[in-house]
Amino acid sequence: MSSISIIGLGNMAGALARRALAGGNAVEIIGRDAARAEDLAAALGGATVGTFGAVPAGDIVVLAVPYAGAAVVVSTYGDALRGKIIIDVTNPVSPDFLGLVTPEGSSGAQEIAEAAPAGAHVVKAFNTVFGHMLARGGPLDVLIAGDDAEAKATVSAFVKSLGMRPMDTGPLGMARWLEGTGVVMIGLGRYGAGSFDFTLGVNTPA
Template sequence: MKITVIGTGNMGSAFAKQLDAAGHTVRITGRNMAKANTLAESLANVSAYAAADALGDSDVVIVATAYLDAVPALQSLGDLTGKVVIDITNPLSADYMSLTIGHVTSAAEEISKAVPAAHVVKAFNTLFAQVLADGPLFADNQRGSVFVAGDSEHAKQTAVSLAQSLGWNTIDAGDLVNARYLEPLAGLNIYLGYGAGLGTLVAPVWLNK
């Protein structure tokens, strides 16, 4: 796939490395273009672009920014009509221990309202950056899960295909409204990682018996 990644932080960098390893063509952009350039120079399938040029002919956009930065970052790319936007954000408080919105909306739904011509999918938000960077295999050869929610079946299947190309199991989490469940799930994972001291190599999975 041809993919644009917005963000050069821990999550954006982890995505760039994993997507590169899977053979995808990646355009990366962010506020820190020096970091974007350095990352691109180290990865064969990754190129760095200023925001205005970063969309190109990408089929998918991964928004790997803080929630409050997501909409301006997406809008800086230009026309997103028909693009699949994978929202990995969580609307976290300053101390990361609570969500700033929920119950009647979600980060994904608010982003979708702001870029209505795009097809927004919620996915990857339940993973720590270190887990994403290390890949989908855990102890005892367990494989991690990526939950995928969206209103467009095509967009969901695109996100599923992308996640599976990186080795993850995927769980169809229904319509985008169910991001209201996935974002609190990420909040629980963050609490377990930091508040309960389990560290950043934990992630929720869904098991079939």
């Protein structure tokens, strides 16, 4: 199993931490608000608490923070993330929920990769899974993208430990389209599906 550090204290962080613990992974919770981090770890049971800005204990570091602050967090950590696999779960969605705020040809994940130190590898994952659906459990599909094959293999093994199926979409440049898929899912929730109680999966009939 994997050693995971989750930076963030919101619903996505909690849902990922619960599934990671249930899958036998070691989980460290990290947040700027140390008291809230302690409370979340206590509620989870079995998670440890790290210090914001210090070297994370996990080999995999999950950025479960809003897009607007994600690259800033990575820059703040600096060399403390050297050699780590960084999972970016963010969706850089515009205020009207109809597009992305990242420049054409780029993505939030690529911005994070630019802010990361040498030797760190960014993998886009979990942004096409709503947090409340992740918390419900079940064999969901997780679309991933990244430039380093070994990092993607490690993330894929982590995803499998959660009882979910990793689906590799290619290099990190594909993250822009995964983030666009997040926009499509929001549109489906607001209009076509009529609720956000759905998941996106890949059907591979025999």
